[in-house]
Amino acid sequence: MNRVRITAWHSFSWAAGILLSLPLLALFFQSLSPDNELFVHLWNTVFTDYLTNSILLLVGVLCFSAFIAIPLAWLNAMCEYPLKRFFSWSLMLPLAMPAYLIAAVYTELLDYAGPIQVWLRQTFGWQSPQDYWFFDIVSLAGAVLMLSLVLFPYLYLILRSFWLEHSYDLIRASRVMQHSPWQSFIRVSLPMARGAIVAALALIGMETLADFATVHLFSVNTLTTAVYDTWIDHSSLGAAAKISCVMLLMIFLLIGAEKVGRRQRAVHDTMAREKKAMYTLTGGFGWLAAGVSMLILLLSFFIPVGVLVYYAVIYAAENWRFDFLSHAWNSFQVATIVSLICIALSVGLVIFQRFFQQKGQQIPGQLASTGYAIPGTVLAIGVLIPLTLLDHQVNHWFGQWFDWQPGLIFSGTVFAITFAYVVRFNAIAVGTLENTLAKVSPSIDMAGRTMKLNRFQLMYKVHFPLLRRGCLTAGLLIFIEAMKELPAALLLRPFDYQTLATYIYQYVSDEQLELSALAALFIVGVGLIPLFVVNRNIEAHGR
Template identity: 50%
Template sequence: MILGLTRSWSLAGYIITAILILPLIALIVQSTLPDQAVFSHLFNTVLPTYIANSLLLMLLVGLGTLVLAIPAAWLIARCDFPFRRYFQWLLLLPLAMPAYIVAYVYTDMLDYAGPVQRVLRAWFGWQSPHDYYFPAIRSLGGAAIILSLVLFPYIYLLARTAFMEQSSSLLYASRVMGCSPWRSFWRLALPMARPALAVGVALVAMETAADFATVSYFAVPTLTTAVYDTWLGYGSLTAAAKLSAIMLLVVFSMIGVERFARRKQQLFQKQSSLNEADRYVLSSKMAWVALGYCALLLFIAFLLPFMVLCAYAIDYFNESWDVRFWQYSLNSLYIAAIVSGVCVVLSLILMFVRRVSPRKSDQIPARLSSTGYALPGTVLAIGVLVPLTFIDFAINDIYDWFGARGPGLLLTGSVFALIFAFCVRFIAISIGSLENSYKRISPSLDMACITLGRTPTQLLWRVHLPLLRKGIFAGALLVFIESMKELPAALLLRPIGFENLATYVFQFVSDEKLEHGALAAIVIVLVGLVPLIYLNRSLEQQG
């Protein structure tokens, strides 16, 4: 921070921040308004069930992801077995698969009419559901299993990093003191990794709380589905805002846990690198067990659903390859392109102000602008509807006052609401990307530029922009991909008759006809693989 900015730059940062946090403020204000009829009815009837299901689902998914991720992370980080180097990035692939698509595939396979139960009935001669017991996939437990399969890479990635950064000298010392590899893991490595695991569980819990499509498909009532149903079913924006405020309380509690756990990570003793000699050389039998576990986890969480999608796409290619597919693909592309461009420009202004301003108050806008990423899609949609609806009515009232016909739902009835919501939610990604890039630019370059008499605008244009190209590209790419995949906000905010790939696929999932939307689903999955490839390359370069 070496440069005094002109008031226009600083003011621009505050205006951008005020616009981006407007949905959050409007949501909180709207939730304080009286709405005795709808919310009181929900409070006295189904709200306790919504809250209990949400908390129980977060607990089950947190436990499930820990059980799946910790063994894989330990094997990849500290053991040597065939194809380990490939599995260290292959196990990230389930993040690219939307959970509701995995839910559909396994429901189709495991339901009463599915191939698994048909084979069991043929083998054992069962005639009806009363002859045997088979766990119901369409249940809260089924939703927890599906979400665990999709979300375990969050914990796997953090746990793997934590295990790799632990000092080998401590593990050697435990072995000298007579601990077996298992006892060394249980009594030393796992306790030291607890802060990273707490961070991962908090992230998983936040993603679980924000999930709408999977719980909706399984008919599991949670707070996310309650917000959606209250707005579309009861038409009460205030009641939906109250439910959203409850979700905000849950989400920000998770953020608080995550920040507290990350604070304790500085207590770890880290080493700069992990040599191949530091890994346990597994016996032939155990090596095959490790290989089988990683392969089975990858197959169940990603390969099997993806192969089923490919089979659907081939069988129903003529039905999928139509005008609607191209139209909805173009809708997704141009919405995502606009959002990524706007987010990059706004985040560049915010980070430039934060970089060069000597005033501590100018550091606040960039931090506040990132809070939208913590909002679940349905909550964000309600937060966007509140101020935009007010503005729409105000514009029409002005037209009526002048005796003219108003434009109608100018903001909420167009793609503007969708673009605005995506910008609020995903600008944190581009801010984070630019922040990392700015850390690599020496402050001496700023000093030299100002010494030569250049203005702040010239500093940004001639010095910072050329050096930030990779960060700008990475941020724009990640925002673009997230905008292509976002579903809950798109369902609530899309104009009448407007569809993108995410809503198009979910419509087929809801109608039990994913076969007809498999091609669009494959596009979403392939697009989701891009940030994972980028992440893997970044990790390899850091390694």
């Protein structure tokens, strides 16, 4: 009986891993299809522009994010200055702001018909755009700026945490050698954190390549928009799959850089750590640090939120409608179901890895985590391929047996969105539960064995209770990510079905942000929840 259960466990783990990696495999197989006419045409005409824009966007966001985040992380980890306690946690807030929302807000503010340019023309008597120069927000440079303002906290969080945790002895030694704070930063802190910087920038790069809404709003043609346009406008699954594979190649390069950076982040520290700030900035330097921090925070969070609050109040009647509540309920249902499925799958996969540590038994968990790095548009194409084939086969069978066809029950229903979200976010649950279970000493398992508990009794009586908090954290993170997911929902939603994200984007793309301000504030508010959890953990480790 025990052998049968172990075989079932092996089968479940491998089936889950293969099922969740199916979209990726389908993309590769579909890219080998002989349907090359449209792809060849794109390759010979506009593909170079798509690729060039993607690379320029990637490089621009990485450079500008590093320019913002590295000094802020060092200031908040190493220095004491006015309002530091406030800025140390508040600089994470932009992560809760979807990039397309901040892009829509600044388009409203900085456009030719926006309040800022109108005020300039009225004040200085300018009559036309030829009379003055103003930054064009709807451009590649504008997209770089918008994405950098919401993605720099990834690097800020990782670096701040790293500098809080590592030993201060090297910096103290540099001070003994009469190094200035700037010299200590350049010669000690920055080289020490090189691996952390690489890992964080790789994460920012993946988020940049995955972005669809911002570049689509700004009419910047990237590989992400190419996948979307190829499928929506030309209905060519083969060409979309080929472009997706080019994107995946870039993503895998970034994943490789992240893994290298993660290995380089290992800093062995056996000495006591001093939690006191190493430098105290007083007078003008202190207030300059506070002013720069406040400027970044205003631009990346408080101004966009302020505009949304203003719209929500002024257009309260238009915002509070039944369809808003209906779409919010759709998002809540899907996000809840996806969270529960991911937790159930991940618990089985993680405990399987715990019990069976022979060579190759880690593969199911790795396969089940491949989806998180895949951009939403690419994932949607990967999901459509197997689900469309399955629908055709099911309709063929039902037509033969019952002379009736059920229609697109997989690719044309909420099942497609749910499956795509599970594929994309299951890695969050696997990673969270792996970290939780890794803290449980193997001696606990051995003690259970001495009490004659088999694997299943050990799982129910020991591992499940210990994983409860990890499951809650993972479920919360997945719920929030599923609430905010946009590209996959745009491509996979059934007819006349809206999630909260697609509902907001519909108004944003029609330049009617004010009519979805309340929904946008709801999305931002939900996104704030995990940030406070993360900050509490960082503060706990930093004390």
